[in-house]
Amino acid sequence: MKARLSFKFLFSYLLLGFASFLTVTSVGSYMMEYHLEKLISRQLYQSAHNIAENELVKKNISSTNIDSIRDDILLAAGNSSSVIWIINSNGKIILSSRKDRLSDNPIDFSSFDPASWGSNYYQIGDFYGYFDDTRLSTIAPITDNMVTKGYVAIHYLMSDLYQRRGGLLLIVQILFFIIYIIFGILLIFFRYHISKPLRQITDGVSEFTNGNLSYRIPVSSDDEMGYLSQSLNYMADKLNRNGEYQRQFISNISHDFRSPLTSIKGYVEAMLDGTIPVEMQEKYLKIISFEADRLEKLTRGLLTLNELDIQKRMLNIQKFDINAVIKTTAASFEGSCTTRNILLELILSGRELYVRADMEQIQQVLYNLLNNAIKFSPDNSTITIETTERNDKIFVSVKDHGIGIPKSSIHKIWERFYKIDTSRGKDQKGTGLGLAIVKEIINAHGQNINVISTEGVGSNFVFTLEKVK
Template structure:
């Protein structure tokens, strides 16, 4: 890709330079030649008309006494770099001024009709000049009578020299623009092509699986932004890859442990290691492990459904206080076993919210289940409902083991468990808080956590007031 792009720019540069040169050398030369020839003819015609105007205002028609025009003829001749003559009707030169060569005494071959409608000639003017000249002539008339002619000559070589001087400037400009374009292409190669090559190399490395590859681009322009974006993408892909590995490891562990227990107990029952009078006890253990696998599978299916289809909400108006009371009732037996009490505080008997009741029940169940799981025996779990600025805030606070500060950002990750030894969380799937986060985000609501190791943890989430 780099070579193709470089070649495109190189050939584009060459074609532009060649077209520019041809335009100046061919089209520009031709246009300038016509332009400067017409300009010279117009200037000479204007000079002749100026002499004619002076003649008409200062004579009565005689063409023999024209000494008063000498100064004017010399000025015109010098300014236009031309010869200017005045001849009478017999083609005798009456007066003249020159910068090319002196005027002859007469021009017997002069024919004022030779130029046709153009009133100018190109050539040696009847053999009077050794090189081509442009000749412009105007009749000296007064009272509708012609007394002679004003004739102006300019060398063709003079016009060519003027054209070449302008073309020289054009060629110098063309060379300067070519050098500037080459410098711009060099800068483009350094500041665009070189970083682009590094980015292509990085993309190839990422495609090959080397997600830790660094582009080495640290600029603050578009290339730097593209490099940073690729680096961020590779970092996210690397993180996702690590998450997948951790996910597989956690799933393997959480499936292998109960399956190992189930297999061991069933084999022991079948080979008689466990006597019949103890089989009920161990079959209940097998049943609990089966329930654990069922819960794990259900949680995985729930999260997978969230990922694939998003969370579809069936929102309605309901009393959040009533929902909390019913959920607390389902944990009565577990609380009695650990001697845990619920402290439920509400600002009013009924508080209606607008949300998906089924999914909010799942949020509350997961948070209260975690609170019971990690609370110390003979402790209190406080559930508090408050209203502030059209929002209902539900708090679930325990007096358990707490969560270390460095682990707080990780608790929303799938399969993450703060109790790495799994001492207090042997039945947990590590998916509960992930499900809570997904559900509340689908409601466009937030959940926050405050925790102190050895003191307890508080989760607070919001819902819209009905």
């Protein structure tokens, strides 16, 4: 990968952290300043209003004994940086919480409109040029009998507000860095538990793409990554097995086709160049016919299996009497059985026994099983075909007393082209596809087939069908 996912996440993490820090600092600073401004202005106005409502202030604002309430004013001021003024109706400051802020110049209130100051009656500035620094100022009128006798003004240093804002902002920034570090730890966790397994899975897919299907992705966790890696490993294993099967399949086809074709080609060339005299050609033409018959059977079997593979057998499911099909199929072997004095014994459950399946395909299953039983049974023996009912299933068995199947070969007999070595002498025209076709047809019906066999005693093939209710 040119751009690794972990690098993208790291870059995004750093970029997001930088952008978030700028946002928290700028927007947070503005919001905190706005909040403190509103909060302090309300507190100052409330203090100013309380002073203006004080009876001592109302009684002494017009007297020369105004200094008698200085202690009350200083107590109300609280914060040394806040300045409280008592202003008479002429705009003259007659009392200040700080003596250095007294002025002989009266304040011009001709343009003073409390409503223009906002709902909290405050403004930020130098208060009509009286201060050298920026203050948050609020005014409350002193009224007595509906007559304005003066004003209470409180001035708060904006530098103190900025200092409080900075303290709060520092706390927010510290919390931001703590959260940012926590997310950094989560990013490391992500890299170890997600990015690394994902890279291993990607490497595994690359190995599979390059044909290394024996490679195994080393991710064994119990989460989605582990499940994905197990699925990919399973897929690769299946593909590898299919590849092996295809190679073996082609090898078997080549072997089974090459042998009869070599015989046919050799005998034909021998007859053409005169190596085989005319009077002996009939013998070798029969051999050619025999080999051609083998090729025809092999081709027909391959076509049947191809249809089963491609269509998964589009079965023509219908209701039919399995007993009647068994009788018809057994009758087709009457000639070969009579020649070898083999008895076909039918033990059928009831006169009629209806099943639901594809009649033609089940007839082929019976034909292949009977054909095998007859091939590998000795002369003067008995082959038993039996049907039984059990629950909702019909069991059909084909039992012979032939050479049997070696224990080591029982699990291989369903493979295509597989032949037991001892059977080659018995059935030189066999293709090794008969039982593979049987297995495919039964599986397509969703049913089961099993075999019980003892070498030298015989074999019993049993398959199931759906019983018509």
